Amino acid sequence: MTSTTQTRAVTLPAYSHGIGGRMAASMSTPGGAIFLLAAALLVATIIANPNFGDPGVIIRFLGRTAPIAIAAMGQYYVIVAGEFDLSMAAVIAAQVVIAGNYIGEDTSRNVTGLVLMLLLGAFVGLLNGLATTVLQVPSFIVTLAMMLALTGLVRHLSGGAADAPPNDDFRQMGRGVVKGVPVVEVIPYPLIILAVLCAAAVWLMRRPFGRTLIAVGDSPDAARIAGARVWWVKTQAFILSSLAATVAGVLLVGHAGVHPTVGRGYEFAAITAVVLGGVVLGGGRGWVLSAVAGAFAIELLFTLLTVLDIDATWRDSVRGVIIIVAVAVAARAWTRGRRTGSATPSNSGTSDPSPTTEPVPGTNTGGI
Amino acid sequence: MRRNHLKGVLAGAAALAVLTACSTDESGADPGADETSDGASSDSEWFAQADFDQQREQMDATFEGNPDEPWLQYIDGPMTDTSKWKTDKPMKACFANASISNPWRQTGWITMNQQLKVLEDNGVISEMETRDAGDDDNKQIADIDYFISEGNCDAFIISPNSTAALTPAVERACETGKPVVVFDRGVETNCATTFIHPIGGYAWGIATADFLVDNLEEGDKVVALRILPGVDVLETRWGAAKKIFDENGIETVDYFTGANPEKIKSIITDEITKGEVHGIWMDAGDGSVAALEAFEDAGMDYPVITGEDEMSFLRKWEETGLNGLAPVYSNFQWRTPLLALEKIAKGEEIPTEWVLPQEPITEEERDDYLEANNGMPDGHYAKFGGEDLPGYPDVWQERQIP
Numbered sequence: 068m069t070s071t072t073q074t075r076a077v078t079l080p081a082y083s084h085g086i087g088g089r090m091a092a093s094m095s096t097p098g099g100a101i102f103l104l105a106a107a108l109l110v111a112t113i114i115a116n117p118n119f120g121d122p123g124v125i126i127r128f129l130g131r132t133a134p135i136a137i138a139a140m141g142q143y144y145v146i147v148a149g150e151f152d153l154s155m156a157a158v159i160a161a162q163v164v165i166a167g168n169y170i171g172e173d174t175s176r177n178v179t180g181l182v183l184m185l186l187l188g189a190f191v192g193l194l195n196g197l198a199t200t201v202l203q204v205p206s207f208i209v210t211l212a213m214m215l216a217l218t219g220l221v222r223h224l225s226g227g228a229a230d231a232p233p234n235d236d237f238r239q240m241g242r243g244v245v246k247g248v249p250v251v252e253v254i255p256y257p258l259i260i261l262a263v264l265c266a267a268a269v270w271l272m273r274r275p276f277g278r279t280l281i282a283v284g285d286s287p288d289a290a291r292i293a294g295a296r297v298w299w300v301k302t303q304a305f306i307l308s309s310l311a312a313t314v315a316g317v318l319l320v321g322h323a324g325v326h327p328t329v330g331r332g333y334e335f336a337a338i339t340a341v342v343l344g345g346v347v348l349g350g351g352r353g354w355v356l357s358a359v360a361g362a363f364a365i366e367l368l369f370t371l372l373t374v375l376d377i378d379a380t381w382r383d384s385v386r387g388v389i390i391i392v393a394v395a396v397a398a399r400a401w402t403r404g405r406r407t408g409s410a411t412p413s414n415s416g417t418s419d420p421s422p423t424t425e426p427v428p429g430t431n432t433g434g435i
Numbered sequence: 436m437r438r439n440h441l442k443g444v445l446a447g448a449a450a451l452a453v454l455t456a457c458s459t460d461e462s463g464a465d466p467g468a469d470e471t472s473d474g475a476s477s478d479s480e481w482f483a484q485a486d487f488d489q490q491r492e493q494m495d496a497t498f499e500g501n502p503d504e505p506w507l508q509y510i511d512g513p514m515t516d517t518s519k520w521k522t523d524k525p526m527k528a529c530f531a532n533a534s535i536s537n538p539w540r541q542t543g544w545i546t547m548n549q550q551l552k553v554l555e556d557n558g559v560i561s562e563m564e565t566r567d568a569g570d571d572d573n574k575q576i577a578d579i580d581y582f583i584s585e586g587n588c589d590a591f592i593i594s595p596n597s598t599a600a601l602t603p604a605v606e607r608a609c610e611t612g613k614p615v616v617v618f619d620r621g622v623e624t625n626c627a628t629t630f631i632h633p634i635g636g637y638a639w640g641i642a643t644a645d646f647l648v649d650n651l652e653e654g655d656k657v658v659a660l661r662i663l664p665g666v667d668v669l670e671t672r673w674g675a676a677k678k679i680f681d682e683n684g685i686e687t688v689d690y691f692t693g694a695n696p697e698k699i700k701s702i703i704t705d706e707i708t709k710g711e712v713h714g715i716w717m718d719a720g721d722g723s724v725a726a727l728e729a730f731e732d733a734g735m736d737y738p739v740i741t742g743e744d745e746m747s748f749l750r751k752w753e754e755t756g757l758n759g760l761a762p763v764y765s766n767f768q769w770r771t772p773l774l775a776l777e778k779i780a781k782g783e784e785i786p787t788e789w790v791l792p793q794e795p796i797t798e799e800e801r802d803d804y805l806e807a808n809n810g811m812p813d814g815h816y817a818k819f820g821g822e823d824l825p826g827y828p829d830v831w832q833e834r835q836i837p
Contacts, residue, residue: 116708116709118708118709118710119708121708124708127704127732127733128704131700131701131704226535226536226541226836227534227535227536227537227569227570228535228536228537228538228540228541228721228814229537229538229694229696229721229722229814230813230814231747231812231813231814242728242732319697322697322700323695323696323697323699323700323725324696324724324725324728325696326694326695326696326697326722328693328694328695328698329695329696329697330697331693331695370705373702373705373709374705374709
């Protein structure tokens with residue numbers, strides 16, 4: 068499953084229906100359907116309360132959701148490689164508290180502080196990755212331990228209480244907006260950062276690294292035989308995940324301020340977003356932008372429940388049911404997609420080094 | 436393999452659903468999961484009309500003692516005879532603290548440590564052994580039992596984490612026959628030598644709700660941001676405020692935020708979008724700045740707001756010129772337990788229920804408090820009452836948690 072075979076596969080049936088046909092084909096996969104779900108939730112929210120249809124409100128909502136979408140993108144790299152990262156929320160909290168403590172009011176520390184935070188993020192990811200790949204400890208355990216270690220650090224640094232936010236210049240990244248934009252009034256900086264990261268992610272997933280990452284998640288043995296350095300590819304995925312958490316932390320400290328609870332629950336929200344986006348737990352399938360759409364869908368679901376004034380007692384249940392249904396539908400869609408995809412089911416599937424003979428658009432090919 | 440794949444997905448989904456369900460209470464991404472139903476606040480568990488009426492009276496009561504030392508003032512009432520504990524020898528104090536996990540407790544903890552230095556120098560207290568329960572009832576019960584069996588304590592100071600759960604442990608401390616000083620949050624027993632607290636949660640609720648009612652019209656909407664459920668001093672704040680809002684036709688919706696500024700901003704942003712919000716009521720000032728920033732980010736006028744005497748709120752209040760009130764849950768009460776031990780060592784009688792003054796900071800007084808606390812960090816509380824202690828103001832400005 069190298070990049071050459073992918074890029075030359077121009078005559079595949081899925082590509083033979085023109086743009087419209089390809090779009091329709093994409094939307095019928097879980098990775099594409101999540102966009103329809105997000106759109107449906109947005110429409111439902113606007114119907115429930117027309118105030119949410121205001122372009123200025125929508126753009127601000129997208130801006131505020133950017134950190135969780137970025138976290139979902141980071142989690143995507145790890146999940147598509149067949150692992151988990153439970154340390155994300157703790158990384159966010161640690162970065163937020165460090166921003167408050169180290170940078171604070173001192174604008175001259177903004178750049179060094181940011182570099183320091185990114186280095187720390189990369190280091191955490193490196194540790195997660197090496198412990199998972201070289202020491203062969205399940206990532207579930209490794210990242211859980213990392214979460215505990217970082218939570219302890221946060222408690223030590225903050226005493227568990229709020230601190231003064233960093234200076235307003237640093238907060239601009241998470242709180243600033245481009246003013247005077249027609250129709251939408253403003254464009255929040257976090258949304259611009261998210262757009263840039265989305266573009267970078269799409270590019271990265273079309274590079275050999277992205278292809279190898281999916282191959283490693285699909286079948287590490289096959290990837291190893293094909294010459295991939297599995298341990299390094301997975302470690303890079305963990306580094307990307309921690310860096311995504313760091314960026315989310317930078318945006319959140321700007322948006323909200325310094326509190327040890329900032330980012331709490333982000334690891335599960337990100338995993339949920341990735342799964343809702345049709346990315347298969349266990350790795351090997353899924354499109355990065357579907358994870359982003361999954362994050363927006365979850366946040367829209369929360370907002371919809373707020374708008375509908377759903378009784379607090381029932382909110383969690385409603386959300387749980389919706390998530391289970393969405394994931395079950397996604398799982399069914401995958402099996403249907405595979406049945407039509409391969410002409411004859413193979414009995415020797417377990418040792419098949421290349422289980423997908425035909426890329427499904429909008430999923431592991433990054434189509435549309 | 437195909438079947439296994441499907442099974443894997445479903446198993447993963449089930450696990451995920453469980454995980455998300457477990458994590459939702461604290462989910463930072465969730466703008467409103469913890470909104471309580473409207474009926475909860477009138478729950479009799481957290482609202483007693485007699486206490487409400489009593490605290491309304493106490494708000495106008497005369498306090499005994501020197502007004503320049505409010506941490507020693509009290510409302511006249513039954514006294515505890517402490518002559519049996521009179522001693523010339525320095526006492527070892529054992530302090531079971533609920534936590535220092537919010538700025539209010541951190542400020543008080545710093546003040547308490549400075550007060551301790553004075554009493555150690557005076558030879559009243561030999562040392563104070565402190566155990567921090569980290570907001571955990573079980574940990575605090577274990578801490579108290581440790582103090583009882585192995586602490587070699589001459590006196591206990593307990594700041595309970597929660598009301599019902601800590602009652603038996605406090606009773607066990609009382610059974611040792613040594614002085615027991617309880618302060619801040621209460622317990623369901625009268626066995627303590629003294630229970631030190633400001634007037635209370637009802638008084639907070641009355642002062643804040645009266646202010647909002649005076650400054651709003653009937654039918655206006657107030658969003659109440661609450662930190663956490665189940666703590667008496669916080670529940671009664673809302674219980675009293677909700678009653679007054681309901682009586683005056685103010686529409687309310689309340690949320691638990693865990694003081695998470697991200698969650699607060701999401702809640703407020705959604706509420707502003709749903710419809711006009713005229714007032715913000717906070718059960719503690721922690722996070723009031725985030726709430727106000729949500730109005731700024733949406734390009735809306737500031738609401739009428741009640742925060743707290745935390746510097747971050749007082750500064751924001753002054754900068755923006757908004758219409759607000761800073762209710763006070765007297766932070767200087769953290770000095771009183773140690774001063775109570777000093778009185779016990781002298782054999783002086785002390786109030787059985789030591790009710791300290793509790794007065795909000797109004798707009799007229801605000802600038803005086805800002806000036807008096809100039810240079811203090813954002814998490815500092817204006818009525819911390821440590822101006823005459825050693826180390827002032829550096830110790831509070833540097834805010835090194837002991």
